[in-house]
Amino acid sequence: MNVETSVRVEDKLFYNRYLVDVGRPHIKVRAHTKPSPQLLALLKVCPARCYELNDKGRVEVTVDGCIECGTCRVIGEPTGDIEWSYPRGGYGVLFKFG
Secondary structure (H helix, E strand, O other): OOOOOOOOHHHHHOOOEEEOOOOOOOEEEOOOOOOOHHHHHHHHHOOOOOEEEOOOOOEEEOOOOOOOOOHHHHHOOOOOOEEEOOOOOOOEEEOOOO
């Protein structure tokens, strides 16, 4: 009998290791009063769900758990909504299972 099992992205992300560079995030959301369409899109397209809407209606990023996939660079960096750089050596994500 062939039984397929589904695996959620969150379950796979759990296996990765993250070393956060405290005080030096590699992604920053630029100050805004009203989020642009691109910032709002990051709430949905970030596979690690690093972007959230705070109680003031602004988009915030939490780099803990970022898988450095580049999705936010494609959407937010060209519009000037985010600043992105590579984490310093030794920090960031370490993929355990490819």
